[in-house]
Amino acid sequence: MKIAVITGASSGMGKWFAAYAKAFFPEIEQIWLIGRNQKRLQRVSDHIHLNSIILPLDLTDEEDIQAYADLLEKEKPDIKLLVNSAGMGLIGHFEDMSSIDSRKIIKINCEALTNITRLSLDYMHENSNIINLASSAAFVPQPGFAVYAASKSYVLSFSQALSKELKKAKIYVTAVCPGTVDTPFIKTAEKYQNIKGYKKFFMSDEKRVVITALWDAKKHRSKSVYGIWMKLLLLAAKLLPVRLLLMFMK
Numbered sequence: 286m287k288i289a290v291i292t293g294a295s296s297g298m299g300k301w302f303a304a305y306a307k308a309f310f311p312e313i314e315q316i317w318l319i320g321r322n323q324k325r326l327q328r329v330s331d332h333i334h335l336n337s338i339i340l341p342l343d344l345t346d347e348e349d350i351q352a353y354a355d356l357l358e359k360e361k362p363d364i365k366l367l368v369n370s371a372g373m374g375l376i377g378h379f380e381d382m383s384s385i386d387s388r389k390i391i392k393i394n395c396e397a398l399t400n401i402t403r404l405s406l407d408y409m410h411e412n413s414n415i416i417n418l419a420s421s422a423a424f425v426p427q428p429g430f431a432v433y434a435a436s437k438s439y440v441l442s443f444s445q446a447l448s449k450e451l452k453k454a455k456i457y458v459t460a461v462c463p464g465t466v467d468t469p470f471i472k473t474a475e476k477y478q479n480i481k482g483y484k485k486f487f488m489s490d491e492k493r494v495v496i497t498a499l500w501d502a503k504k505h506r507s508k509s510v511y512g513i514w515m516k517l518l519l520l521a522a523k524l525l526p527v528r529l530l531l532m533f534m535k
């Protein structure tokens with residue numbers, strides 16, 4: 286069966302990837318929705334009116350990762366689309382954050398994304414797509430958002446390298462790099478410190494970011510950058526010295 290696998294499907298952008306995936310990739314016959322919150326996954330499944338199954342998994346838990354591997358082994362699906370949307374961030378100074386919290390960010394944003402991609406790849410063939418949620422925070426180191434920005438630099442670097450490695454196999458990888466997006470992510474991120482006012486000014490609509498990402502994936506683009514401001518930030522990151530960018534970010 287041709288399927289889409291969407292992590293982070295219980296909330297924010299993940300749930301919109303679930304809702305719009307089939308419009309862009311009509312060959313998809315079933316959608317696998319992954320997240321920890323079973324009730325919210327069920328609500329998304331009911332809302333999208335598509336053939337979907339819910340997989341309440343904590344992707345930072347070894348046993349749950351094994352459960353995903355076992356399910357793949359049992360069902361042997363043909364994964365046409367993998368969306369790695371599960372992720373989290375915490376705003377604040379690194380020294381104010383607990384060690385457990387900073388490790389949580391790396392575990393879900395980097396380790397889980399890498400695990401799910403590796404396991405899924407064995408079930409992907411020609412003309413399939415991987416969409417990885419990076420962030421515009423990947424472009425520049427961010428004082429006050431250091432671990433998150435570094436974790437998203439990992440996602441961007443990994444995705445771009447993978448895009449080259451898998452080109453011959455015709456598996457296309459797109460790293461999505463939005464600025465601030467209006468989702469529950471912000472509330473979680475404000476555990477230590479509130480988001481800076483200027484970031485709210487650049488806030489994007491979640492549906493638009495997702496539609497742009499699906500469109501860019503369909504066009505086999507390795508990067509999806511939503512909005513003029515984030516495109517300008519990317520340009521600045523390429524042209525200006527890091528020292529200057531850090532002064533600006535601060």
Ligand SMILES: NC(=O)c1ccc[n+]([C@@H]2O[C@H](COP(=O)([O-])OP(=O)(O)OC[C@H]3O[C@@H](n4cnc5c(N)ncnc54)[C@H](OP(=O)(O)O)[C@@H]3O)[C@@H](O)[C@H]2O)c1
Pocket residue numbers: 292293294295296297298299319320321322323325342343344345369370371372373374393418419420421462463464465466467468469470471473
């Ligand atoms: N919103 C923004 O400003 C923004 C900007 C740039 C990039 N991004 C990135 O975009 C992606 C989606 O974010 P969003 O804005 O849609 O955030 P969100 O609404 O908070 O959604 C995050 C999703 O990740 C899942 N998740 C978190 N930890 C998990 C774990 N251990 N195991 C399984 N699932 C887990 C959550 O599901 P459960 O709670 O059910 O587990 C939820 O579905 C993230 O990677 C984020 O870093 C967000």
